[in-house]
Amino acid sequence: MAGLKQRSVGIVMNGVTGRMGYRQHLVRSILAIREQGGVRLPDGTVVWPEPILVGRNEAKLAAIAKDHGLDNWTTDLDAALADPAAEIYFDAQVTSRRVEGVRKAVAAGKHIYTEKPVAEDVGTALELARLAASAGVKVGVVQDxxxxxxxxxxxxxxxxxxxxxxxxxxxxxxxxxxxxxxxxxxxxxxxxxxxxxxxxxxxxxxxxxxxxxxxxxxxxxxxxxxxxxxxxxxxxxxxxxxxxxxxxxxxxxxxxxxxxxxxxxxxxxxxxxxxxxxxxxxxxxxxxxxxxxxxxxxxxxxxxxxxxxxxxxxxxxxxxxxxxxxxxxEFDNGFKAQWELFLRHVVADGEFPWDFLAGARGVxxxxxxxxxxxxxxxxxxxxxxx
Missing domain, CATH: 3.30.360.10 (Dihydrodipicolinate Reductase; domain 2)
Known part of the structure; x- marks a missing residue:
C-alpha cells in the first residue's frame, strides 16, 4: 500500500468461535476485506481492520488465530475493550449474552456493530439505543x-x-x-x-x-x-x-x-x-x-x-x-458489503441507516x-x- 494513507481500526470480535461469527463475519468479511487491501475512502485513505478475537473457548480461539495468521485474541472481554487501539466492538454471541457485551462496549466508548436480534425484548433494545445515543457512539445492526x-x-x-x-x-x-x-x-x-x-x-x-x-x-x-x-x-x-x-x-x-x-x-x-x-x-x-x-x-x-x-x-x-x-x-458477499459500509460510517461518517432503533423495530x-x-x-x- 505504498503511497496510500492507511487508517487501522481495531475491532473486538466477540463470538468468532460460533458459526456466523466465524464464517460470515471473520472469514468472509473482515479477512476478505484485508485480502482485498482494505476499504478505500474517497480521499484515498485505506481503512485497515485489525481483528481482536474474543470468545469463551481458549482452544478454539487459539486454533482460529493460528489458522489465519492472527495473534490478537483473548477470553477476557474487559481487557479487549480496554485496548486503546480497539475502536469497534462487534457481537456475534448467542442472543442471551449480547446485551451484557453491548453495555460494556458502550461504557468503554466503543462504536458498536452487532448481529441481530440486538436484544431479546423491545424494552431492552430501546434501552441500548438510548445508552448508545447518550454516549455518542456510532452503532449498527447486521441486516444482511x-x-x-x-x-x-x-x-x-x-x-x-x-x-x-x-x-x-x-x-x-x-x-x-x-x-x-x-x-x-x-x-x-x-x-x-x-x-x-x-x-x-x-x-x-x-x-x-x-x-x-x-x-x-x-x-x-x-x-x-x-x-x-x-x-x-x-x-x-x-x-x-x-x-x-x-x-x-x-x-x-x-x-x-x-x-x-x-x-x-x-x-x-x-x-x-x-x-x-x-x-x-x-x-x-x-x-x-x-x-x-x-x-x-x-x-x-x-x-x-x-x-x-x-x-x-x-x-x-x-x-x-x-x-x-x-x-x-457485481454483487459482493452481503455481510462483507455491510461491514464496509459500517467501517466507512465510523471512519468517514458514511451513511448507515441500520442503527439500534432499526434493530429494536425487528425485536x-x-x-x-x-x-x-x-x-x-x-x-x-x-x-x-x-
Missing part, C-alpha cells in the same frame, strides 16, 4: 438480507415502478434441520430452547421487518401462528433435549398502502423451490419471484391466461413464462409475533422512538 443479489434486484424493480401498485408479498423460508440423532444438526441446539433465546420468530421476524420495510413500506400489523413441530432433538454432546422454542412460524403482515405480506418460516420443512428463501411479489403491472440470487419477472403485457380445468393435465410450462432480471452489477415485530401467536389475534405495530 438486504444485500442479497435477488433482493437487490427486487428493490431495483420496486424503485423503477415495475409493479405498478404492489398488492401482495408471499415469502417462503426454511429447510429441514436434522434432529441430531442419526445426522448432525445444521443449527446449534440453543436455537430450539426459548430459555436460551432460541426460536424461529425471534430469529427470522427481525429479518422480515427490515426486508419488508426497506423494500415495500412500514409494517402496520402482524398475525402469527407459531409451532414446535419437532418436540425433541439431540444436542452437540449427543444428549436428547426437549425443544421449548418455536421451530416454525406462519405470519401475515399488513403494510402501508394495503399491501399484504405472508411469510412462512420453518426449520421443519423440506425444500421444493429453487432457493432456501423466495419472495413472490404481485402488482397491478407485473410480478416477480426473488430468491437469494435470482429474480424473475412476468409483466402484465406478457401474462398468459391460464384456465382452471382439473380434468386435464397442465400443458403450460409456467416457470418458462418468466424472464430473468439481469445482474447489471418489536418478533415480540408482537410471539404475542399474536399466544393470544391468537392480529396486533397493531406501533411506531418506535427513542
Amino acid at each position: 438480507k438486504l444485500f442479497l443479489p435477488g433482493l437487490l434486484k427486487l428493490k431495483r424493480l420496486v424503485d423503477g415502478g415495475f409493479f405498478g401498485r404492489v398488492l401482495s408479498v408471499r415469502g417462503e423460508f426454511g429447510y429441514w434441520v436434522f434432529e441430531g440423532d442419526w445426522q448432525e444438526a445444521q443449527r446449534p441446539s440453543w436455537n430450539y430452547r426459548s430459555e436460551d433465546g432460541g426460536g424461529i420468530i425471534i430469529d427470522m421476524f427481525c429479518h422480515w421487518r427490515y426486508v419488508l420495510e426497506d423494500i415495500f413500506g412500514p409494517v402496520r400489523s402482524v398475525q402469527a401462528l407459531a409451532a414446535t413441530h419437532v418436540p425433541e432433538r439431540v444436542d452437540e454432546g449427543g444428549r436428547p433435549y426437549a425443544c421449548t422454542a418455536d421451530d416454525a412460524a406462519y405470519g401475515i403482515f399488513e403494510l402501508d398502502g394495503g399491501i399484504v405480506a405472508q411469510v412462512n418460516s420453518s426449520w421443519a420443512t423440506r425444500v421444493f423451490r429453487d432457493e432456501l428463501v423466495e419472495f413472490q411479489v404481485d402488482g397491478t403491472e407485473g410480478s416477480a419471484v426473488a430468491g437469494l440470487r435470482r429474480c424473475r419477472v412476468q409483466h402484465r403485457s406478457v401474462t398468459p391466461k391460464p384456465v382452471w380445468n382439473p380434468d386435464l393435465p397442465a400443458t403450460e410450462d409456467f416457470r418458462g413464462q418468466w424472464q430473468d432480471v439481469p445482474d447489471n452489477a 418489536q415485530l418478533a415480540e408482537l409475533g410471539l404475542r399474536s401467536a399466544h393470544e391468537g389475534r392480529r396486533i397493531a405495530v406501533e411506531p418506535l422512538s427513542l
